[in-house]
Amino acid sequence: MGPEIQFVLNSFSFLIWGVLIMWMCAGFTMLESGSVRTKNASVICLKNVGLYAIAGLMFYLIGYNLMYVDVSGFIGSLGLFYGTSGAEQALLGGDESAAAAVMENGYSVMSDWFFQMVFVATTCSIVSGTLAERVRLWSFFLFVAVLTGLIYPVVGAWTWGGGWLAELGFQDFAGSSIVHSTGGWAALAGAIIVGARHGKFREDGSIKLTPPSNVPVVTLGIFILWMGWFAFNGGSQLALSGVADAVAISNILVNTNLAACGGFIAAIALSRPVLGRIDLMGSLNGVIAGLVSITAGPDIVAHYWAIIIGAVGGVIGLLGVKALEHFRVDDVVGAVPAHLFAGIWGTLAVCIVAGGNLLVQLAGILAIGAFVFSVSMLAWLAIRQLMGVRVTLDVERHGQDVAELGIEAYPEFVVLQDPDL
């Protein structure tokens, strides 16, 4: 294959997979808007559209430069904006002689930007799910700006940007830690600062059930995420320029699928003994946990390991929900177990069959965790100082939809009032 065809296919690979990863935002939106109570479903929709818009702008403004340009150990460039290279502009302007310089990059500059941008948005989606039903709209948007403009790019600079963790040999193929644990730590910090929903954890130690309000919509979200994950992991091969790439991406898609299957089966099998019933939401979260688990090393050739890694992830996701409840941390969609806990497991699982070094992987997990959690705590505290982070009790009672947007998600439908209010 000549360099031109390689350039075209690499760029196209970034773009087409990138479009499918963007689609994951719709998956998170459906998952979350179906999981919350009807009175908060509109706001969660707006939050998810908004976070994607903010992530796109912040990553254009400063994020990509900070993560990938001139990374020196801990941080990249502080320059503003990112764009088409000079050689590319010359080529588009008709200067055919610029083609060689363009091709040298291996892929078009903005195809890579697009692919990286949709990853950032995923990180934010994790946070919105955990904090649903009580975080203020503008406070959340402000945190999204910090997460996409600072926290995520710095973690990215350490790793995919070629910084110190990359130099140590830290392995995280498509981001079990870099994307999912980062989102999970940020969500956990938010859950601690924002606090639990009113009435979720009762004084007598019991926990109020808050079942999903729209199960088909939740299920749609799971399918969208499962579909998008093929792009998320497969596209992370970052090239489609030869036989080895084609083989690798094929294996990645297969392993991604098997891990999700494993996560589902493990979670549904375990749900009866652990939760006392076949648990739909737990089983669906097992899919997500399985997918997160394989994300750090989806390019293995022993496919049965993908099933095992995913199954362990499914178990972790299910038990993690119980653990969070034990510590009275309120995570509306179980995002912290599925993305943070399973993400840590996935990052460690790389040591089993994908050649990761245990100490390096642990170092990466701890460093990312310490950085993301502490900066997120600071950010949430600063936002609380600045404008508050949670809605009033009255807003929480009546729902954010009516209170913050003056709109109901299902205005014509007769819905039951929560008896606690």
Add this chain to the structure above:
Amino acid sequence: MGPEIQFVLNSFSFLIWGVLIMWMCAGFTMLESGSVRTKNASVICLKNVGLYAIAGLMFYLIGYNLMYVDVSGFIGSLGLFYGTSGAEQALLGGDESAAAAVMENGYSVMSDWFFQMVFVATTCSIVSGTLAERVRLWSFFLFVAVLTGLIYPVVGAWTWGGGWLAELGFQDFAGSSIVHSTGGWAALAGAIIVGARHGKFREDGSIKLTPPSNVPVVTLGIFILWMGWFAFNGGSQLALSGVADAVAISNILVNTNLAACGGFIAAIALSRPVLGRIDLMGSLNGVIAGLVSITAGPDIVAHYWAIIIGAVGGVIGLLGVKALEHFRVDDVVGAVPAHLFAGIWGTLAVCIVAGGNLLVQLAGILAIGAFVFSVSMLAWLAIRQLMGVRVTLDVERHGQDVAELGIEAYPEFVVLQDPDL
């Protein structure tokens, strides 16, 4: 890259992007069925499936020929049907010597047809949204046949088909005017002839609120459209056969995304001062308006201009809704502001950074507007004469679902009766 690989990639590009553009029909369907009141949600679903079916048949029967074959200034061929070329049939029949003749076309004949066909359907979807909740099912289908078999192909012949506007130098990369304004003008003509929904504009000058009945479904529609727009604009490069194409498509996807982000941010920021609240529907419509605005010139290299163009589009979309209300034109989903007004803006914006000539762009806007609006008026009037265009007041009160289909969209759910009825 040799001509064979160019042929394969060009054809594949048409097909894969085309599939994602077809998916936009689902986006419009979700947007519209979630926006109308529950009593009309089934009919709007049927209209959207039906319009896609009719568009596909009409474009096969006469549309493509009229738009692209032997265009002489104003109109193409009046021949019926369109199909695989003789050389292609020979090749598929096993005659390898036909391969050279096939390759000369640069892409397979029907891959282009497929790509163009899904564009037509988009135009119709715009009309169904505006006229929801009162236009008769069969009257609408009849108009769709006229729009897809005559109006759209003629506009297309003038421009993409190489007719007089193309010769003048009119620029409209992916169809801000050709697709979106055409749909918008047809919708506006329909809104005037069909009239507003009963009770929408009260005698005392106040306007009845008709909030969306299912916000998550609307939001899903927005995400589908946003996703599909990458294909809509990216695929309009019409080739994937070299470095320049790959670079151009990458820029197009990035600009498309940035414009949507800009449209959303502008609309949500402006919604409080203009509408008195953070407006979910207005913000979501800002996404669409931003996307429409960049569609005429998404291949710019100064990406920040995409944000600005999209943001202005978002503002136009929001103010346009108020303007339409002022003139008591009833547009259920705000399609005329988002597609027509923002489409005009996008066509003019090409003059800023994409090298458009202001006079030529104005000529195109006016010519397309005059033609589409007047022929649509005639068509709607003729249909009114022939079979009527709107349902009876009784049908409108009880909803088109029960009256026209004998089915409810949500039959088991208890829904509130509209107090005005």
Add this chain to the structure above:
Amino acid sequence: MGPEIQFVLNSFSFLIWGVLIMWMCAGFTMLESGSVRTKNASVICLKNVGLYAIAGLMFYLIGYNLMYVDVSGFIGSLGLFYGTSGAEQALLGGDESAAAAVMENGYSVMSDWFFQMVFVATTCSIVSGTLAERVRLWSFFLFVAVLTGLIYPVVGAWTWGGGWLAELGFQDFAGSSIVHSTGGWAALAGAIIVGARHGKFREDGSIKLTPPSNVPVVTLGIFILWMGWFAFNGGSQLALSGVADAVAISNILVNTNLAACGGFIAAIALSRPVLGRIDLMGSLNGVIAGLVSITAGPDIVAHYWAIIIGAVGGVIGLLGVKALEHFRVDDVVGAVPAHLFAGIWGTLAVCIVAGGNLLVQLAGILAIGAFVFSVSMLAWLAIRQLMGVRVTLDVERHGQDVAELGIEAYPEFVVLQDPDL
């Protein structure tokens, strides 16, 4: 085109179309969960996620081997697991000299596996729709394991695996019989053994209407399936390695679309005389029936035949629903008419313009039907013996959601009680 680029494009074609076919599972899920009554919507979601997980694991464990490896007439290998070839592992391990051996296969081993796996899942989805609202969750999952691990792979071995039907010259391009009729026969056997829903067929000969509970969700499902079908049929070209492939796939997508349009138009036109009203569900099922009909021979060059074949399919689908009702077979979503009856028609239609031999096609239809129906009957009977196949009358009355999962699909919404209960 050199062998390397062919390898890359063939593999990529399997993967990207495969991802879109996987997406069809979401389409079936939406179609089914919107078609059932609210009290059973959660269980149908779980069944559909579960069947995809089980199908993926079974096809990895034994299915693919049985279908494609060392097929000798009736059956392939009984070996367990399937995976990346030795040459591929060597290449991924850095041994560049293995590239030639890898390329000889024409595509990566697991890209084909992935593509075939998503086909299996489709077959199962057909069964879940027919048997909704009364089949037990675990009984259904057990049947899915039999269908994906034994029944489907054996049918596949006879045909696509190169077995006796393939040797006879049986033609079924993308699986009108192999996928859709197989699913339909399995569903029909299940419907007979499991029986109709309580109260569906009344003693006085009348039939209880069970309208879809959520029409927009059903419509979304139809669009997803329509979209995925482009991949289902287009990807079945099994290659993207030259001009002929690109031309063929283009024609396939066009014919697939035209057949769906024809199916819709025929069904909606016929619904008034046959059913007494414009029937939304019948029209949507016409889309599916049209798609199934063209699936056996979508690579024709006379595109108008696709419209005719699809239209006949639409008629068959509509009349088939009446026929099933006549025999008091309860098929919740009309899957047997759309997939089995239209699948038989499609397999015969190959004789008209795609060069099929009528006797051979009939032999294939009968052999597949006899095998799938009888083994499915045995499997359902065995499962009935083992654990029962249907829920108790009490569970049926209160809905499987609450009884089997302890969860409602729409817990906050006030829904109407079925007056018969």
